[in-house]
Amino acid sequence: MERHSQDSASTQTFVRLDEVDRKILSLLQQDASLSLDQIADRVGASKTPVWNRIRKLREAGVIRRQVAILDPEALGLEACFFVLIRTSEHDREWAANFLQALRERPEVIEAHRLAGDIDYILKIQVRNARAYDRFYQSLIGEVKIHNVTALLSMEEIKSTTALPIG
Structure with a gap:
């Protein structure tokens, strides 16, 4: 395993892995409870x-x-919503308040800032549509949002935490 800079303009580094590192990581991504x-x-x-x-x-x-x-589902959290957020606010104070509001809500299991027409996408896991509405009402009561679109996932086709390190 070696650390390398991506390029001279970038301060981000990546780790170069050998085949054994990749095998170890693949195993751990599938089952981190494996013994040494x-x-x-x-x-x-x-x-x-x-x-x-x-x-x-x-x-x-x-x-x-x-x-x-x-x-x-085993925990009764059967509804997964993807929430698309557009905002007309882009200042630091708004962003800090928005981030804080997301961090305080355990039903937000993913949040991404996007390029393009949509500013943010959230993945929300809740019991049902009523629980989503409570989340939504609470969020818009705390943070000014220009437009919100909620999409209910009808079926999870693929979900993984494993990264393609192959």
Whole structure:
């Protein structure tokens, strides 16, 4: 594993991975509860070098954190809405208030600032349409928003947290 700058104009660096690093990361993306012995066995290496690689990947920020992925339906959170937001406000104070409002709402499971006609897209996971409406009313009561479009997901076709590191 080596760190490299993307280009001379960029301060962002990326980590160059070898085949063993990629195998380790692929395994961890599929099941982070695998034991060190299981990972070492599957990548064809011994335990200590695998542990050192995982430690270095964490230190380099490649592995941000390890979490349990829960089933929303098993928790009664059956409605997933994608919320498209347009705003006429673009100053720092508005953005800070908007970010704070999103961070305080656990039903917002993703938020992205976009290029193009839509300023933000949110992924909201709630029990039902009434719960979404409570979220919506609360948000617009706190932050000025020009236009909101909510799209209800009828079926999740693909969902993954695994990045294409192949």
